[in-house]
Amino acid sequence: xxxxxxxxxxxxxxxxxxxxxxxxxxxxxxxxxxxxxxxxxxxxxxxxxxxxxxxxxxxxxxxxxxxxxxxxxxxxxxxxxxxxxxxxxxxxxxxxxxxxxxxxxxxxxxxx
Amino acid sequence: xxxxxxxxxxxxxxxxxxxxxxxxxxxxxxxxxxxxxxxxxxxxxxxxxxxxxxxxxxxxxxxxxxxxxxxxxxxxxxxxxxxxxxxxxxxxxxxxxxxxxxxxxxxxxxxx
Numbered sequence: 001x002x003x004x005x006x007x008x009x010x011x012x013x014x015x016x017x018x019x020x021x022x023x024x025x026x027x028x029x030x031x032x033x034x035x036x037x038x039x040x041x042x043x044x045x046x047x048x049x050x051x052x053x054x055x056x057x058x059x060x061x062x063x064x065x066x067x068x069x070x071x072x073x074x075x076x077x078x079x080x081x082x083x084x085x086x087x088x089x090x091x092x093x094x095x096x097x098x099x100x101x102x103x104x105x106x107x108x109x110x111x112x
Numbered sequence: 113x114x115x116x117x118x119x120x121x122x123x124x125x126x127x128x129x130x131x132x133x134x135x136x137x138x139x140x141x142x143x144x145x146x147x148x149x150x151x152x153x154x155x156x157x158x159x160x161x162x163x164x165x166x167x168x169x170x171x172x173x174x175x176x177x178x179x180x181x182x183x184x185x186x187x188x189x190x191x192x193x194x195x196x197x198x199x200x201x202x203x204x205x206x207x208x209x210x211x212x213x214x215x216x217x218x219x220x221x222x223x224x
Binding site: 099 | 122151152155157202204207209210214217
């Protein structure tokens with residue numbers, strides 16, 4: 001039941017650079033969420049953006065949503081080694097009785 | 113402290129044995145979930161529960177069973193019918209099916 005697909009699958013950048021990850025989906029959404037997972041740990045919620053919102057910020061994170069293109073992006077500015085993790089998008093669709101569907105994730109590596 | 117806990121952190125299963133993974137939350141959430149994660153992969157939904165005494169199969173329910181007798185608890189049993197149980201198991205909870213999910217730290221299941 002794949003809905004959101006992250007791109008790229010893996011990303012490696014230098015510390016201090018910005019990292020951008022994308023999520024594309026197929027059907028109309030109610031909201032889209034981004035999560036982070038450090039190796040061997042549970043997922044941590046980052047940001048939820050609703051279908052009527054276009055952009056949200058949280059610290060060094062910026063999420064945009066383009067419903068016409070059925071896509072979202074997560075931007076991490078001024079990356080740090082601690083940002084090394086996998087990042088997942090999850091989409092909520094339908095009338096509210098449907099559960100979140102997670103994508104396969106982007107593995108981000110920040111090189112010191 | 114409010115949160116979601118999983119135990120044990122590591123679990124070893126012998127051939128033909130059933131094992132039970134514990135998941136407890138004190139967030140007063142109605143919905144709870146079990147996911148399986150294989151190395152380098154995304155999350156796959158095993159079972160979920162919207163409310164006490166009710167649960168639904170996810171995408172890969174075969175070889176697993178759950179119960180939801182209390183709001184706080186959602187144990188997962190990996191039965192002997194699950195032929196490839198080695199994986200990282202994550203439990204999560206949320207207020208509703210489409211709201212933010214809060215994850216436990218995970219249980220790593222290994223087969224002896």
